Amino acid sequence: MVNLLTLITKLPRGSEAYVFGSSLHSASPRDLDILIVYDTKFCAPRDAYAAHEDFIVALRQVSKLDIDLTLLTREEEQGSRFFEKTGALRFSEALETSSVQLGTIEARKRVAFWPLSDAR
């Protein structure tokens, strides 16, 4: 089974993943909103989707949800204040939030995050 550590290693150097949107609040999210902030020193914008495909494919398998991906350079994220506007959480923080709520959330979200939580 793919676990959190395996997923993180699939991110290219200089990239960080965040969770935002309804999947942070909904018991049965329709999809998983993921922001990846990447470093243009290691990944050019034209290569960004391909470079992060392994991570997204694995995350889709683990979460069993469609992944709605936003890819921004560090400069774009800073300029857009994406974190501030969306309340995006680092991947690990999102897992902790989900773990706290595991006793009350619906089964689908549990399915989405159990395998990741197991890796902690």
Add this chain to the structure above:
Amino acid sequence: MTTQDRNNWGVCYSVISFVERALAGHSKVERFKRTRDILFDLELTHGRRLRALLVDEYTLGLAAIHRALSEFPDIDFIVTGGNWNGYTKEAKDFGRQHSLGVFNIEEFLGALNWSEPKNYHKKDSDGKPTYAYH
């Protein structure tokens, strides 16, 4: 106006349908055709033809711009559906440098009224240009 192939950009039919209705009712649009689910070929009333790709990115960034140009190399516009959607300054600047209009849907519908749609921008109360920067 036929649907051909579902898109792999996560653009749902409600967004597509909204844009179709908006274009159908636009005074400057003579006709349009949608192919590949999200690609719109427009003919304006004065005869000009435009090709626009519809996406649904909350924040349209450089990576999405490059992906769009890779998959749809002949587009004139990338339009992110939903008035709450926007784009980064970097994406807008890239568009300016490469003759590519980068707009959200509200801006795009306004741009169709301009003689040079790619140069369109809204104005604030002081008359200064405003953009749907995220």
